[in-house]
Amino acid sequence: MSDVLLPPLSPARADLIFNFDGKASWGIRDPARFHALLEEAKSLVEPGYYLGDNLFTWGRNNSFLDDERFRLAWWNNVQNDADQAIAWRRYLxxxxxxxxxxxxxxxxxxxxxxxxxxxxxxxxxxxxDFPQHFWGYDVFDFNPQGHVFADQKEGLYERVCARFADYPRVHLIRGLLPESFAQGMPSKIAYLHIDLNQAEPEIAVLEALFDRVVSGGIIMLDDYEWAMVYRTQKIQEDPWFERRGYRVWPLPTGQGMVIKR
Ligand SMILES: C[S@@+](CC[C@H](N)C(=O)[O-])C[C@H]1O[C@@H](n2cnc3c(N)ncnc32)[C@H](O)[C@@H]1O
Structure with a gap:
């Protein structure tokens, strides 16, 4: 028995399979036709479908929806359609x-x-019940890649800090990575989520932090298995990991996962 208890997992019901309709997917050339076809496709498959975030699966448990605690944590933090659509990624x-x-x-x-x-x-x-320190790094007020997300403008840092006003163990560091690590970084890391949408700064982050990830620690690469504009991440990150004897798990959600030995 572990002495670190997890939050209770709500039991899955045999008579209830959730379906999921996500509000966003990307890279669709003719959205009207695509959505019309997929609406029909949904009616032809077994329950337990997930449609969104560039996934269409069916006959799945959709475990993230069985887990009531997760449903609440995810839903309460949905700020836009992308947050809604990436529920499976969030659950991972x-x-x-x-x-x-x-x-x-x-x-x-x-x-x-x-x-x-x-x-x-x-x-x-x-x-x-979350004793760990959580470090978050971003430029916040602009987008270094020139592709600006909604609300990426002056004042965003303060707005995000306000969301964490009651989370004293969250440390938000503003600045360009990897230089902003000079403002503070943990010496031991159990969980590393890299989501910079670009290969070069992601590799710079790996260079700086990989050796600090403890044995059994997990690295999640948000866009590793995405093609389109993200494909350079796989192309550049594969050799980086291979040189160290690691192969990235390419997850159907578009993420990549590495467990540190
Ligand atoms: C897709 S968003 C992150 C979404 C977030 N992880 C989530 O789960 O909601 C990517 C972020 O990376 C930040 N970013 C990209 N390159 C950066 C760099 N070199 N230094 C700091 N932040 C960077 C952008 O400002 C943007 O806010």
Missing amino acids: LVCAACHVRPLAGDFVECGVYLGSGIKTVIDYFGAE
Whole structure:
């Protein structure tokens, strides 16, 4: 028996399978036709479908919806359609957090944006029941890639800090990575979520933090298995990991996962 208890998992009911309709997907050339076809496709498959975030699966448990605690943590932190659509990705972050919970190491997210990824994970456990320090790094007020997300303008840093006013163990560091690590970084890391949407700064982050990830710690690469504009991340990150004897798990959600030995 582990002495680190996880939040209780609500039991899945044999008579209830959830379906999921996500509000966002990307890379669709003719949205009207695509959605019309998929609406029909949904009516032709077994329950347990997930449609959104560039996924269409069916006959799945959709475990993230069975887990009532997660449903609440995710839903309460939805700020936009993308946050809603990526529920499965968020659940994998929460499961990674469950796995690393007994380890001696802090949590880190590189690429925070509105803070929903960090907040969903902490809220799943409950802020008081989450003893680890969580470090979040972002430029916040502009986008270094020139592709500006909604609300990325002056004042965003203060807005995100306000979301974490009651989370004293969350440290939000404003500045360009990897230089902003000079403002503070943990010496031991159990959970590392890298979500910068670009290969070069992601590799710079790996160079700086990989050796600090403890044995059993998890690295989640948000866009590793995405093609389109994200494909350079796989192309550049594969050799980086291979040189160290690691192969990235390419997850159907578009994320990549590495468990540190
Ligand atoms: C997709 S968003 C992060 C979303 C967030 N992880 C979530 O789960 O909601 C990517 C973020 O990376 C940040 N970013 C990209 N390159 C960066 C760099 N070199 N230094 C700091 N932040 C960077 C952008 O400002 C943007 O907010």
